[in-house]
Amino acid sequence: MNVYSDLKQGERGAWVSIIAYIFCSALKIGVAVLTGSAALMADGLNNSTDVVASIAVLIGLRIARKPPDRDHPYGHFRAETISALVASFIMLFVGLEVITGAIPTLFDTNHTAPDLLAGWTALATAVIMLGVYRYNHQLAVKTNSQALLAAAADNRSDAFVSIGTFVGVAGAQFQLHWLDPLAALVVGVIILKTAWDIFREATHRLTDGFDEGQLEELKETIFSISGVKAISDIKARYHGSSVLVDVVIHVDPQLNVVESHTITENIEERMKRVHKINTVHIHIEPEQQLAKR
Structure with missing residues (x-):
């Protein structure tokens, strides 16, 4: 199997991520509006950035599959890394938005506990993302795709974020109202951490860094x-x-x-x-x- 067929197979993983993130994002944001859960809203916004990031990975994989030409005698493989860099900037912006929205709610004494439906929604989507992670990780190992391996790691972190959202919403049911916005704040920090990790790895590779x-x-x-x-x-x-x-x-x-x-x-x-x-x-x-x- 050559590198071009590996890239083509990698596109399947990107499509799986895109479809899963669109579904999870729409479901979480819709339920968050109905239940008033700041944590679930932050989780849904996190998934919306993942949609854009997965699309960027897909575009990068598509461009990387283009054969060498007169202007690119070594091929277009670095488009895959550039797409990851673009995705990190998008995630950075949304992470900051989530944090700035969560902090005022955290100190709002009138904030009420969201309906437990928000928690069950988060838990269900966590199971979905763990399944997507397993699929993409196996495909990434098979095709030796670093971009897809990074996407799989993002799938897994998103599943953990949703589990944290469930804990925050469930805790809020016991009069711990601050747990819901605190979970939103933690989600924002995780988004920023993921964005930084992707940015650091992408810039390291683009500047010809090697372990x-x-x-x-x-x-x-x-x-x-x-x-x-x-x-x-x-x-x-x-x-x-x-x-x-x-x-x-x-x-x-x-x-x-x-x-x-x-x-x-x-x-x-x-x-x-x-x-x-x-x-x-x-x-x-x-x-x-x-x-x-």
């Missing part, structure tokens, strides 16, 4: 290949969900071109099989060249 520990694992894999005497340089960066690796290896200077080429093929095969990395640029130098550096 040092993972880079060391790649180096160990390459060094384990027969014929590789030393590695003088290795770099890696993300290109959407794909990883690009540049490495300088040193081999026996007595090897001919065919023997050296066989080593590079073994490296490419091992990197694809072990790390699911399809693009490795390998520069070969003679072993004694290392001593001159």
